[in-house]
Amino acid sequence: MTIYFYKVWQPYGCFSNFSDHGIYMQGTYWSTVEHYYQAQKFAGSTDAVIIPVICSAESPEEAAALGRCSTRKLRRDWDLVKTQVMREAVLKKFLTHGDIKEILLGTGDELLVENSPTDYFWGCGLNKTGQNHLGKILMSVREEIRQLRFSAVISAEYLSQ
Numbered sequence: 001m002t003i004y005f006y007k008v009w010q011p012y013g014c015f016s017n018f019s020d021h022g023i024y025m026q027g028t029y030w031s032t033v034e035h036y037y038q039a040q041k042f043a044g045s046t047d048a049v050i051i052p053v054i055c056s057a058e059s060p061e062e063a064a065a066l067g068r069c070s071t072r073k074l075r076r077d078w079d080l081v082k083t084q085v086m087r088e089a090v091l092k093k094f095l096t097h098g099d100i101k102e103i104l105l106g107t108g109d110e111l112l113v114e115n116s117p118t119d120y121f122w123g124c125g126l127n128k129t130g131q132n133h134l135g136k137i138l139m140s141v142r143e144e145i146r147q148l149r150f151s152a153v154i155s156a157e158y159l160s161q
């Protein structure tokens with residue numbers, strides 16, 4: 001069964017980057033993954049002064065609006081690095097917050113899909129043909145956390161022998 005998620009108040013809303021789960025990245029606290037992701041668009045660019053403004057945004061919606069402002073200059077390598085930037089932040093989110101880590105692991109091997117009607121890169125788009133990169137990242141983070149847990153169990157068993 002495919003698990004669709006999108007808005008934070010809908011089922012599996014904790015999978016949204018807009019969910020209220022803060023992360024520390026590069027020594028700074030970010031209120032949501034969305035705050036961090038939007039700010040990274042400007043790292044090293046001539047518009048880097050916007051980064052602390054995005055960090056302090058009152059909501060993920062406000063952070064997204066600041067990051068999407070078309071008159072600001074994005075870092076030149078943004079298209080190359082954005083999926084990696086997102087994956088690092090999503091992994092940190094689920095390693096930081098144990099309750100949602102269990103929700104993610106509880107999805108087993110189900111397909112996870114960001115059901116955004118407008119986003120054909122991070123989500124599946126209106127007609128479900130989008131690339132679903134956020135869903136793919138969540139599934140890869142789920143697998144990485146499973147492997148980490150498996151390694152920890154094996155190490156504990158070895159040490160207790």
Ligand SMILES: Nc1nc(O)c(N)c(N[C@@H]2O[C@H](COP(=O)(O)O)[C@@H](O)[C@H]2O)n1
Pocket residue numbers: 006007008016017018034037064067068114116119122134
């Ligand atoms: N929950 C939620 N609400 C929205 O209104 C959204 N647009 C999204 N999608 C997220 O938007 C981010 C992509 O931003 P850019 O288009 O690259 O500026 C990404 O976090 C999507 O998951 N989610």
